[in-house]
Amino acid sequence: GQQLNQSPQSMFIQEGEDVSMNCTSSSIFNTWLWYKQDPGEGPVLLIALYKAGELTSNGRLTAQFGITRKDSFLNISASIPSDVGIYFCAGQKGESGGSNYKLTFGKGTLLTVNP
Amino acid sequence: SAVISQKPSRDICQRGTSLTIQCQVDSQVTMMFWYRQQPGQSLTLIATANQGSEATYESGFVIDKFPISRPNLTFSTLTVSNMSPEDSSIYLCSVDWAFFGQGTRLTVV
Numbered sequence: 001g002q003q004l005n006q007s008p009q010s011m012f013i014q015e016g017e018d019v020s021m022n023c024t025s026s027s028i029f030n031t032w033l034w035y036k037q038d039p040g041e042g043p044v045l046l047i048a049l050y051k052a053g054e055l056t057s058n059g060r061l062t063a064q065f066g067i068t069r070k071d072s073f074l075n076i077s078a079s080i081p082s083d084v085g086i087y088f089c090a091g092q093k094g095e096s097g098g099s100n101y102k103l104t105f106g107k108g109t110l111l112t113v114n115p
Numbered sequence: 116s117a118v119i120s121q122k123p124s125r126d127i128c129q130r131g132t133s134l135t136i137q138c139q140v141d142s143q144v145t146m147m148f149w150y151r152q153q154p155g156q157s158l159t160l161i162a163t164a165n166q167g168s169e170a171t172y173e174s175g176f177v178i179d180k181f182p183i184s185r186p187n188l189t190f191s192t193l194t195v196s197n198m199s200p201e202d203s204s205i206y207l208c209s210v211d212w213a214f215f216g217q218g219t220r221l222t223v224v
Contacts, residue, residue: 003157031212033212040124040217040218040220041217041218042119042121042207042209042215042216042217042218043158043207043215044215045212045213045214048212048213088157088158090158090212092212101146101212102160102163102173103158103160103212105157105158105159106157107156107157108157
């Protein structure tokens with residue numbers, strides 16, 4: 001099935017550094033979502049983006065919905081050890097509850113933060 | 116918001132047996148989703164569970180292998196039938212796109 005191209009696959013950074021990851025697709029999505037998954041847990045929604053060009057922040061996290069609607073990035077500033085985990089992007093073609101409600105997920109970015 | 120309780124959290128099962136995973140939501144929801152996450156991989160949608168109708172399965176997943184029940188608006192079960200080691204994965208339920216259960220880590224031996 002269709003997949004999103006998420007990169008990088010993994011990152012090793014020092015505490016305090018900024019980190020950026022992105023997702024690209026060959027097709028258009030109307031909603032972009034970013035999740036974090038800790039070991040043994042389900043994904044937790046970090047940021048949802050609904051409009052092309054939209055830039056949204058959630059604390060130290062900032063995400064943007066690409067103008068072409070085919071890409072998105074997530075930035076984490078001033079990383080801390082608890083940022084460790086797997087970050088997933090996901091795209092949705094339609095509105096929740098509509099016929100295109102299904103999510104397509106990227107393969108994830110494993111983030112390691114060295115204290 | 117929604118709080119999702121999924122159980123069991125993990126299990127080790129014998130080849131050829133079946134396991135039923137339960138998902139309880141603290142509010143009424145129209146659609147519930149079941150995902151599979153194979154080791155080190157992303158999430159793949161298995162099926163959408165609608166109350167009052169049969170589940171809708173994605174390509175590559177069939178009802179005989181993954182029967183789903185949705186008896187009311189707050190509860191659903193996913194059964195992994197006739198298991199093989201290839202079924203070893205994390206299985207997750209979700210409501211809307213914002214809320215996921217903590218997952219069931221299944222190991223088939």
